[in-house]
Each structure stands twice: as structure tokens, then as C-alpha cells.
Amino acid sequence: MRPMELHAVEGTRWPVAKLTLEPAELQARLGLRFSELDDNLGPVLFAFGQLDDGTVVGLSRLIDGREPGTDLYQFGDRPPRDVLSELLFETGLSYDEVSWVAAAEAWEDDxxxxxxxxxxxxxxxxxxxxxxxxxxxxxxxxxxxxxxxxxxxxxxxxxxxxxxxxxxxxxxxxxxxxxxxxPSTVIDLGGWMFIASQAEAEARDLLLGFGPRAIDAREYWRVFDLLVQADGSATEAMRFLSPGVDELPVRAFWTRLGQWMLRQNPQAFNRGVLEAKSAEYRDAIEEFTRVYGAPPRRQP
Structure with a gap:
């Protein structure tokens, strides 16, 4: 029999995030099993878990600690935001249940x-x-x-x-x-597509209100700018797609809004759908200028 190969896994010294939930709540909701261990600071409740990509995480709560919540650790070397994003999506937890996230060690810039x-x-x-x-x-x-x-x-x-x-x-x-x-570091992919969908909906409502009548310059620019914003937002979303990658990783949705968008419609975030949506926005701009003419002079 071939001997088993064992590899040491080194965890982070400091937590990558803090959840507001206590171990008993996490155990009931996620099926984790917490054990009592001795730590340098005193007895702790600790549980291991594993993300879909194989990253091992630990959840720890100092039993005598005054601050509520459970610390999240990772046994690997990945950006804290990525680990937290994947944990929340895979477990069904939300950003409302997170009180703190560590800055990426590479930058230490909040x-x-x-x-x-x-x-x-x-x-x-x-x-x-x-x-x-x-x-x-x-x-x-x-x-x-x-x-x-x-x-x-x-x-x-x-x-x-x-x-x-x-x-x-x-x-x-x-x-x-x-x-x-x-890609943006402050607005995630889901956030950009939310902006695009909001601009699209507002432009559509304005056009329905205008009807077949002629529109003035102010009305023209209100709609035109919304269509351009939708197109630009979709372009920003596409930046998260690396060459040759068709499916976006969960770490591209690191905000509360982004994960909500992903959970609402996970099929909407692949290369084919995003490219089709981007083309739809460009076609909408062309159709608008065909119907209402070339952009007039902007009013001061």
C-alpha cells in the first residue's frame, strides 16, 4: 500500500473576518460541530469547515470573551474578502451577519x-x-x-x-x-449589473411616458445618458471575466448587493449572458438615436 502523504497547512495568525453569530447559532444553521479547545487566551469553541474550492476555514469563539460573535480564520493564503464572499454564498449567510472584515495583507490600505x-x-x-x-x-x-x-x-x-x-x-x-x-475594487460585478438594470428600467419608463411625440433636448439627454450608463456598467461587469473563463467565481460578488443579485439570478452571470446584455444596451442606444435623431446640443 502506498503511504499516505501528509502536508502541513498553516493558518492565518489573525482572523480574516468576524461573524455576528454565536457558535450555537452556526452549529444549528450550518451543521458544524464545535469542540472546546485550549488556546493561549483561554478555552475556545472551535470548528473546521471547507469551501468548495478546498480552502479550509476555522470558526473560533473565546468562551470567556466579552465581544459577541465568532471569528473566521483561513488555513491558506488568500485575500480575506474572497474567503468571506465564498463562505457567505456557500452557507447562505449574509453580510448582515458580518461585523468586520480584515484588509488584504498585500495592501493594508482601507x-x-x-x-x-x-x-x-x-x-x-x-x-x-x-x-x-x-x-x-x-x-x-x-x-x-x-x-x-x-x-x-x-x-x-x-x-x-x-x-x-x-x-x-x-x-x-x-x-x-x-x-x-x-476591474473595480469598490463595486463588484453584481453591483455593476444592478446599476445597469436600474438605468435600463428608468430609461424604459421615461420612453413609455414620452410615447410617439417629439421630445425636447432635456428629455433626450435624460434617456440617452441612462442608456449610456447601462452600457458602461455592463462593460465594467465584463472586466471581471478573465480571458478564456466563462463562469464567474463567487469572489467576484463581494458585497451585500452583489451576492443578492447572484442569488436572485445565478444564470445571469456567465460570459454568454453578459455579452448578450451588453450588446442589447448598445443596440438600444442605436435604436434610440434612429428614432429620436442625433444627440442635440446639451443645455447648460
Missing amino acids: RLWVRSRAEAYAYILLHVQPDDPTEDPVRAAETFDVDGDWVVRYRDIVVHLQPRPNGQTPTGVGVYSHPEDP
């Missing part, structure tokens, strides 16, 4: 970096509170310089504009990045 002002505004609109009284948060947002970096802020939402070698950030409605830029 600032939110965006590639353009358009992306900054998109992020702000996604995170405005439902009861916010401001009619137009984008117009109310402030842009200012902090030690040579441009910052966009609306209330307690703060994002930093990514420095550019030539100092030129992408500009224009629906232009969220340069073609050679990597």
Missing part, C-alpha cells in the same frame, strides 16, 4: 480607490441611505485635495481618486475607467 469621478458617484448612489433627504447626492458631493490625492465625499461616504501617471482620469457619462484598467 481607503476606497476609484478610477474616475463617474465611478465615485456610482459608488455614492449605491450607498446613500434610503431615508437620505438630499434630492441629488451627486451634485451635493464634494471633491477636494488631500495631500496631493483627490477625494470625493458625500456625508460619511469617502472615496479616493486613483492617481494617474498623466494626471488624466476618465471623464464622461458612463465612462467609469480607461480600457486598460483592471
Whole structure:
């Protein structure tokens, strides 16, 4: 008989995230089995689990600890956000049951970096509170310089504009990045497709309200800009698809909204569907200009 090969697995020294749930709740909901172990800080309740890709995770709770919740550890070397995203999706837990996530060790930078002002505004609109009284948060947002970096802020939402070698950030409605830029690090794939679907729905409602009549320049640009935003958002979603990859990994959905979108319609997030949706938005722009004419001069 061939001898079994054993390999040491080294875990992270610090937790990658903290869940609000206690071990008893996790045991009841997930079927985990917690055992009492001795740790340097005292007795702990500990359980192992394994993600679909083979990553081993540990869930730990210091029995005498004052802070509620259960710490999540990984036995591997992956970005904390990826491990947490996969754990939540595979277990059915939600971001409402997460109180803290570690920063990626490679960066140790908890600032939110965006590639353009358009992306900054998109992020702000996604995170405005439902009861916010401001009619137009984008117009109310402030842009200012902090030690040579441009910052966009609306209330307690703060994002930093990514420095550019030539100092030129992408500009224009629906232009969220340069073609050679990597995917967004603040809005995940599900978030971009949510933005696209919202813009599409708003444009459709406006067109239904206009009917067959002629529209003025203000009405024209309201619809046209929404269609361009939908197209640009779909383009940003496509950036998460690596060459030769047709199915997107769960780690591409690292936000509460993104995972909600994935759970609502998991079949919508593969290369074929995303490419078809992107083409649909481009066709909508062409059809709109065919029916209503070339873009008129923008009103000041």
C-alpha cells in the first residue's frame, strides 16, 4: 500500500473576518460541530469547515470573551474578502451577519480607490441611505485635495481618486475607467449589473411616458445618458471575466448587493449572458438615436 502523504497547512495568525453569530447559532444553521479547545487566551469553541474550492476555514469563539460573535480564520493564503464572499454564498449567510472584515495583507490600505469621478458617484448612489433627504447626492458631493490625492465625499461616504501617471482620469457619462484598467475594487460585478438594470428600467419608463411625440433636448439627454450608463456598467461587469473563463467565481460578488443579485439570478452571470446584455444596451442606444435623431446640443 502506498503511504499516505501528509502536508502541513498553516493558518492565518489573525482572523480574516468576524461573524455576528454565536457558535450555537452556526452549529444549528450550518451543521458544524464545535469542540472546546485550549488556546493561549483561554478555552475556545472551535470548528473546521471547507469551501468548495478546498480552502479550509476555522470558526473560533473565546468562551470567556466579552465581544459577541465568532471569528473566521483561513488555513491558506488568500485575500480575506474572497474567503468571506465564498463562505457567505456557500452557507447562505449574509453580510448582515458580518461585523468586520480584515484588509488584504498585500495592501493594508482601507481607503476606497476609484478610477474616475463617474465611478465615485456610482459608488455614492449605491450607498446613500434610503431615508437620505438630499434630492441629488451627486451634485451635493464634494471633491477636494488631500495631500496631493483627490477625494470625493458625500456625508460619511469617502472615496479616493486613483492617481494617474498623466494626471488624466476618465471623464464622461458612463465612462467609469480607461480600457486598460483592471476591474473595480469598490463595486463588484453584481453591483455593476444592478446599476445597469436600474438605468435600463428608468430609461424604459421615461420612453413609455414620452410615447410617439417629439421630445425636447432635456428629455433626450435624460434617456440617452441612462442608456449610456447601462452600457458602461455592463462593460465594467465584463472586466471581471478573465480571458478564456466563462463562469464567474463567487469572489467576484463581494458585497451585500452583489451576492443578492447572484442569488436572485445565478444564470445571469456567465460570459454568454453578459455579452448578450451588453450588446442589447448598445443596440438600444442605436435604436434610440434612429428614432429620436442625433444627440442635440446639451443645455447648460
